Amino acid sequence: MECVVQGIIETKHVEALEILLQGLCGVHRDSLRIHELCLKSVPNLGLVSSEVRLLCDLEQPEPTWTVRHIGGAMRGAGAEQISVLVRTMAESKVSKNALRLFYALGYKLDHELLRVGFAFQFNSGAPMTVTVSSVNKMLKLHATDEAVPVTPGIQLVEVTAPASSENYTEVAAAMKSFCEYLAPLLHLSKPGVSTGVVPTAAAAAASLMSDGGGTTL
Template identity: 85%
Template sequence: MECVVQGIIETQHVEALEILLQGLCGVHKEHLRVHELYLKSGPNLGHVTSEVRLLCNLEHPEPWTVKHVGGALRGAGAEQISVLVRNMVESKASKNVLRLFYALGYKLDHELLRVGSAFHFKRGAWITVTVSSINKMLKLHAIDDTVPVTLGIQVVEVTAPATSENYSEVAAAVSSFCEYLAPLLHLSKPGVSTGVVPTAAAAAASLMSDGGGTTL
């Protein structure tokens, strides 16, 4: 399982966000350049469509990551949690994994290139924050021939692995951490659009002037 929230930020404020994240987390950013392929199962694999994401980190091409995102936690308890809790299975594979899924009957639905930065740290739970621009490819697998999906906007995603026993604690840790980012962006469950934060420009200017403050 994993807990996840997402939000958007204007590209002009990304540097300020990275300064804030470094101050909060006490870790340096990692460069992010990931080729993502979204596959869907064919009719020979059953009536219910299965979706799989293959991720190739172009900074470290092998191994690839195979990620299957399942259904979200439902019920009254899930509605009261400010983060999305969903089933997720992740594993590593060689670069031949795409050929394997094609042989199994999967088809390429679409592919994207994410470019940005990532922060990995422990703060009540192991948390990963990614800040990236989403780019679509003009030709099949053409990672050097892309255009931004949304000009001037980057996607921020906060994720943390969880289990059926501890997801409440992990969700609370993610929610608590996200409060520190509130002046720059609003993070919510995926699919819930909240737009950019009106206070972002002033908060970014303050962060740029003082260099990010103190590690908390």
């Protein structure tokens, strides 16, 4: 299970966001370059159609692979009231022939993306990860070197935190508090609920860039 919120920011303000995150998290950023392959089951396989993601971390000297399954979001009145999305998520590291395995099992490539950016992993009431990345599409199959941005000038910001059925309300509260620190630069909401860029971003970015993030917003 995980809690998640997403938002978007103009690429010109990403540097300011990085300064702010550096100040808030107190850790160094990790560079991010992930080739993401989304696979779907062929029509006759499974009682319902299913989807699985293979993530290849290209930032490592030897690329590493992870299988990720994102399940349904939590529903009901309780889920409506919290400002973050709570969903099931399972991950497993796999050997490099994972794509061959899933093709053999009856999965087909639906689409692939290349995420390039950075991430901060830290603890702010709960362990969290913020990723800031530009999402790119491939013009040719698996051609990560020739990827082009899906939305030029805009980057995706995602905050995720592992949670369980026992602690998700606390994790969601911690995440909500953290998001408030970022509010002048971007608005984070449940995935699928797009809120666009925030009008205060330019002023907040200018302020951050001028004092290097030393001032608390």
